[in-house]
Amino acid sequence: MRRVRLLVFNAALGPLDYRVPEGMAVEFGCLVVAPLGPRQVLGVVWEPERLPAAEVPDTRLRPLLEALPVPPLSAPLRRLIEWTADYYCAPLASVARMAMGSLAALRGGGTTTEYRLTGEVPARLTTQRAAAIDALHGEQASLRELAERAGVSEGVLRGLVGVGALEAVTVDIDRPFPPADPAHAAPRLEADQQAAADVFAGAVRDGGFQPFLLDGVTGSGKTECYFEGIAAAIDTRRQVLVLLPEIALTENFLRRFAARFGVAPVLWHSSLKASERRRAWRAIVRGDAQVVVGARSALFLPYARLGLIVVDEAHEVSFKQDEGVRYNARDVAVIRAKFEGIPVVLASATPALESMQLAEAGVYRRVELAARFGGAELPDIRVIDLRAEQPERQHWLSPPLVKELKDRLLRGEQSLLFLNRRGYAPLTLCRHCGYRFQCPNCTAWLVEHRLSRRLACHHCGHEVSTPEACPECGAPDCMVACGPGVERIADEVAERFPEARVAVVTSDTLNSPGKVGEFVEAVERGMVDVIVGTQLVTKGYHFPELTLVGVIDADLGLEGGDLRAGERTYQQIAQVAGRAGRGEKPGEVLIQTRHPEAPVLRALASGDRDAFYDAEAESRREAGAPPFGRWAAIIVSSEDETEARDAARAIGGIRPDLPDLMVLGPAPAPMALLRGRHRYRLLVNARRSVQLQAIIREWLGRLNFPPGARVAVDVDPYSFV
Ligand code: ADP
Ligand code: ZN
Numbered sequence: 001m002r003r004v005r006l007l008v009f010n011a012a013l014g015p016l017d018y019r020v021p022e023g024m025a026v027e028f029g030c031l032v033v034a035p036l037g038p039r040q041v042l043g044v045v046w047e048p049e050r051l052p053a054a055e056v057p058d059t060r061l062r063p064l065l066e067a068l069p070v071p072p073l074s075a076p077l078r079r080l081i082e083w084t085a086d087y088y089c090a091p092l093a094s095v096a097r098m099a100m101g102s103l104a105a106l107r108g109g110g111t112t113t114e115y116r117l118t119g120e121v122p123a124r125l126t127t128q129r130a131a132a133i134d135a136l137h138g139e140q141a142s143l144r145e146l147a148e149r150a151g152v153s154e155g156v157l158r159g160l161v162g163v164g165a166l167e168a169v170t171v172d173i174d175r176p177f178p179p180a181d182p183a184h185a186a187p188r189l190e191a192d193q194q195a196a197a198d199v200f201a202g203a204v205r206d207g208g209f210q211p212f213l214l215d216g217v218t219g220s221g222k223t224e225c226y227f228e229g230i231a232a233a234i235d236t237r238r239q240v241l242v243l244l245p246e247i248a249l250t251e252n253f254l255r256r257f258a259a260r261f262g263v264a265p266v267l268w269h270s271s272l273k274a275s276e277r278r279r280a281w282r283a284i285v286r287g288d289a290q291v292v293v294g295a296r297s298a299l300f301l302p303y304a305r306l307g308l309i310v311v312d313e314a315h316e317v318s319f320k321q322d323e324g325v326r327y328n329a330r331d332v333a334v335i336r337a338k339f340e341g342i343p344v345v346l347a348s349a350t351p352a353l354e355s356m357q358l359a360e361a362g363v364y365r366r367v368e369l370a371a372r373f374g375g376a377e378l379p380d381i382r383v384i385d386l387r388a389e390q391p392e393r394q395h396w397l398s399p400p401l402v403k404e405l406k407d408r409l410l411r412g413e414q415s416l417l418f419l420n421r422r423g424y425a426p427l428t429l430c431r432h433c434g435y436r437f438q439c440p441n442c443t444a445w446l447v448e449h450r451l452s453r454r455l456a457c458h459h460c461g462h463e464v465s466t467p468e469a470c471p472e473c474g475a476p477d478c479m480v481a482c483g484p485g486v487e488r489i490a491d492e493v494a495e496r497f498p499e500a501r502v503a504v505v506t507s508d509t510l511n512s513p514g515k516v517g518e519f520v521e522a523v524e525r526g527m528v529d530v531i532v533g534t535q536l537v538t539k540g541y542h543f544p545e546l547t548l549v550g551v552i553d554a555d556l557g558l559e560g561g562d563l564r565a566g567e568r569t570y571q572q573i574a575q576v577a578g579r580a581g582r583g584e585k586p587g588e589v590l591i592q593t594r595h596p597e598a599p600v601l602r603a604l605a606s607g608d609r610d611a612f613y614d615a616e617a618e619s620r621r622e623a624g625a626p627p628f629g630r631w632a633a634i635i636v637s638s639e640d641e642t643e644a645r646d647a648a649r650a651i652g653g654i655r656p657d658l659p660d661l662m663v664l665g666p667a668p669a670p671m672a673l674l675r676g677r678h679r680y681r682l683l684v685n686a687r688r689s690v691q692l693q694a695i696i697r698e699w700l701g702r703l704n705f706p707p708g709a710r711v712a713v714d715v716d717p718y719s720f721v
Pocket of ligand 2: 441462
């Protein structure tokens, strides 16, 4: 190739053509550095016929500067990037960037100096030094990274090097990861588990695209089954990608993986250190990172020999990214498997309606695990009508729930109370003047966090310390908390059962792998009687002594009533219920509600999942909602309210008038202000046969927006705020 077209990693630039200088060899997918004016840009050599651009004569082409010493992006990955950009109406460059690890990873290898504790204790032990030594057990990293981890200055650490408490070690920055052993601790599977495991292992060995829906009740051993697919991949020297919905779940997964395969898998998520990121990326492109476990960002990495993708808890809405490229990692995982020609397993106890439909239509092959492992029974579910069984004033636990909690405490068993609200109270107001604490940047109340004595916005992170007096009327000590968050429920448990050991589990308290580990250990060792938690504790955990689950407010998720409210409530409650009775003792679930007649609660109480899905499918069919119809949102935002409104009106003003397509709005978004930006929304609803993306691209392409206005398209939206 003497002339190439580049996809440049900059969404503001279109494709660019270059000349390949003498002596440089390039092929499609190569990563190269090219001149652009006085600057340099990074790009990927792309098939020109797939990337239309204005023709530039040969004589005007500038030469490429450098071909980077990393393997080219494969054709299946290039097709995946194109598909994703096209489907989600996103710039190609923005999607392509997700395949990159870090810029540093593109440069050749080498060694680096890292530091670790020697075990020596310095004679002069200041509090800072003691804190650093405490924090750095088992850590090895650069001084800067260690300083960050320990929360001390690099100077303190240099002091520790000086007195021999820390030592320098030279490490290869690309040292390989220890290999996993597929035979390390193969479990003895039950018959239905074995059947499922054989299906996955067989599909991996045979190769070829095959999408599976692993539909198994909570506690059935889904992980054990897909682990056998992973074992087959390791055996045949293929790589595996396991996607988890959130980083908080990885700790638990790592333990189980290490127990099965003898070593930890390779981790990929947004809070990796730069050195870890580089090392992982290089191992992934070389093909010797055998099993990569990550959040959705791991999906676009350039695996050299991918042989299997697993999406665990595949129904989770956090697989949908709601900013930047608004893609759904569950759906794109299936597309990637298709381009790569490999099997993909979507695992869930409560599959998304979309996945159920695809299984019913025969597109996905359903693999079922109908019973819990080891003969454990699914828990009994009881719906508590809060109108009849009222909690005391300013309390949230109904009498039956209090009684069951007491029983568990007497028997020495564990309980879990679920409320999907962080903090102490969702709204704080002044008893005197009615002033409500509101976020200045968002359409949202500030949430009181009593443990850290602050009021915080859960959307933008704005925080103030809880004031002593009302900022409006000046009255002292007049703030009242309205409604409960998990901290307040924990207070109520402590008030009723002062001897109970209570653990509050939210993203505020379980914010590092270390904290997750401590929590799991405390529960496993019986140091916790009552767990009060948000959705973070609804999945993944296996606590055999946990026999009671209380759902504090089942109606919370049904308010606001977006398309998936019923489904989400069903999934959340079924998942949290699934934490009960996983060991030898039977479990019981109490669901508190003011609407016991709601279909979702009736389905939960009777355990009739099929009836729920059928009813849900029917109402979506009537509404023309996914998976029967298609939706896309157009979100217009600006720091200037008028600018946002005008841009939204301009879009609405030239709406396409087509059969089978309906445009709602523009209207101010429910979150009319978010992170300081004013927001308007349009919602497009169309039949499945409509080429929705092409229509939207053409529609928006006819307009020019002022630089301050941002127009985002959200195809298959999950968030309606
Ligand atoms: P699920 O993900 O389906 O809720 P898990 O995979 O977490 O279920 O399995 C539940 C528990 O049962 C886990 O502690 C797991 O280790 C255990 N388990 C499942 N199958 C087996 C097996 N065949 N042998 C030993 N333990 C098993
Ligand atoms: Zn805010």
